[in-house]
Amino acid sequence: MARSYPCTSYNSKLKEPQALPPNGRILALDVGKKRIGLAVSDELGITAQGIETLHRTRIREDLENLKDIVQHWNVNLLLIGRPLHMSGAESRQSEYTAEFADRLKDYIGLPVVFWDERLTSAEAERLLRDAGASLENKKRSVDRLSAVLLLESYLENQRLTFHHEEDLA
Numbered sequence: 001m002a003r004s005y006p007c008t009s010y011n012s013k014l015k016e017p018q019a020l021p022p023n024g025r026i027l028a029l030d031v032g033k034k035r036i037g038l039a040v041s042d043e044l045g046i047t048a049q050g051i052e053t054l055h056r057t058r059i060r061e062d063l064e065n066l067k068d069i070v071q072h073w074n075v076n077l078l079l080i081g082r083p084l085h086m087s088g089a090e091s092r093q094s095e096y097t098a099e100f101a102d103r104l105k106d107y108i109g110l111p112v113v114f115w116d117e118r119l120t121s122a123e124a125e126r127l128l129r130d131a132g133a134s135l136e137n138k139k140r141s142v143d144r145l146s147a148v149l150l151l152e153s154y155l156e157n158q159r160l161t162f163h164h165e166e167d168l169a
Helices: 058-073 091-107 121-128 136-166
Strands: 007-011 025-031 033-040 048-055 077-084 112-116
Touching: 025 058, 025 091, 025 136, 033 058, 033 136, 048 058, 048 136, 058 077, 058 091, 077 091, 077 136, 091 112, 112 136, 121 136
Parallel strands: 025 077, 077 112
Antiparallel strands: 007 112, 025 033, 033 048
């Protein structure tokens, strides 16, 4: 079962809340300097599946590759892992990720949601180790599995929020 982490949906330049789009696919990104782990939801926002990890080259190529992925999967929301320190404070990587997200949002024109990704990589590594994955397999899979865990966490939070709002109605 995925853990639920706090959600922040905002335009990273303005820090203002943004309305989330209706049903459609969500692309989750676990952004690193060398690789970007990717996962996509089904159109109803119920399941998450990992897709091929993007090996970073140049920023323009990375943006173009992500645009192709967005179009191929008919994505209407970008979910980007927000790497925070365990204390919840911003990290150097979270600043880098926010800058990358701004460029990606401007280039692709889709809304961005930042989602706390603390412990997703550690959880991914634990799951792979428990499954008996080889070292090579772990290296190849950890970013993708981190993105899947990130997306599952977000989807679970959305389901819980929806059911809570239904109970209040």
